[in-house]
Amino acid sequence: MTDYQLFTLPNGIRILHKHWPSAITHCCFIVNAGSRDEQPGQEGLAHFIEHLLFKETERRNTNQILNRLELVGADLNAYTTKEYTCIHASLLNQHLERTMDLFEDLLFHSTFPEDEQEKERGVILDEIASYLDQPEEAIQDDFEELLFKGHPIGQNILGTPESVGKLNGDNIRQFISANYNTNEMIFAVHGNYDFKKLVALSQKYFGAVAGHQPQKNRLTPCVTPSGIHIINKPISQTHCIIGGEAYSSSHANKWGLLLLNNLLGGIGMSSRLNLEVREKHGIAYTVESNYTPLTDTGIFSIYFGTDTEKAAKASKLIHKELKKLRDQKLGSLQLHQARQKFIGQIALAEENRMSVIIAMAKSMIDFNQVDTLEEIFEKINAVSAEQLLEISNEIFDPNRLITLLFEPKQ
DSSP states (O other), X not given: OOSSEEEEOTTSOEEXXXXXXXXXXXXXXXXXXXXXXXXXXXXXXXXXXXXXXXTOBSSOOHHHHHHHHHTTTOEEEEEEOSSOEEEEEEEEGGGHHHHHHHHHHHHHHBOOOHXXXXXXXXXXXXXXXXXXXXXXXXXXXXHHXXXXXXXXXXXXXXXXXXXXXXXXXXXXXXXXXXXXXXXGEEEEEEESOOHHHHHHHHHHHHTTSOOOXXXXXXXXXXXXXOEEEEXXXXXSSEEEEEEEEEOOTTOTTHHHHHHHHHHHHOSSTTSHHIIIIIIIXXXXXXXXXXXXXXXXXXEEEEXXXXXXHHHHHHHHHHHHHHHHHHHSOOOHHHHHHHHHHHHHXXXXXXXXXXXXXXXXXXXXXXXXXXXXXXXXHHHHXXXXXXXXXXXXXXXXXXXXXXEEEEEEOO
């Protein structure tokens, strides 16, 4: 039994609703188009477009766009990932129609004037520079570029100063024409509404949008062989990522790796890596692992930052924990505790309504369905100790792991 309602407009745009008895609404409009869909030399284009959507439309200038929701106390924002572009807003229930009107205007009537392009280009160049000044952030991008060398998935979402400097209106219009497929668009609402009324409003604001179904040709990436890579930078500490390719979002082992990742270096102070590296040996303030599933691949990584003379020991401790997972099957109590911890964290995350509705919209784009909490918990509880051992021996195999180090310049 689903806990959502769905309606598809004749143009292919889908309307997703999760009812919640609250005075606050969280909504998003997601397009299945991101940085992996960019052409060579146009890195940063999807993100550039996301910025420019807020600059001028056929009916509104920048101030009118920004004030449309802020004047009623609502919060409007957007972001770009490797696979999606998302506009989202949080608002009082009575302002949903105003929000839908604005979303339609931004997504389908933006004009991308050249003077605004130049202004926003400068903003993004500053954003890139700011990002590069944060090694704990920059190393993740460099790691993904190394892992998927030469493939759009490996490129920085922001682009480079060189690529952003060349982007123009023709690039923008071509990208939208090639990638903004109305069959791969979701308008999702988490709030207290009658679904029939929501459908009627959707027909009013999105029903007249012309159907557009370009065929994307996303190529599955090849992966760089294992190895150790060192980059010297003007920094005071060593930063390190150890990781490799992981399962896609549709892979049968996805839930097993999500559970393993949480056990190893996920949320909270009781992860194995945090207990071993930080609490027991005190050699890193931050040590964490991450698993990001994409539609046709995935990324697993472990990050830590520490004083240079402690980096080798931290790395050794991490590999010791990985070996433990490869060699030793979890006991029944350990597995039960890992499941309960992960299930509890997922349940608590439901309090973040915006994250919930965005995750639901992405699931609808990727799988044409949304799992209920109960179904998710069933999948986690179905993961066996034998499966975790098998996953560990595949994903944590030293022969497929890449190590990237940012080391201080001497």
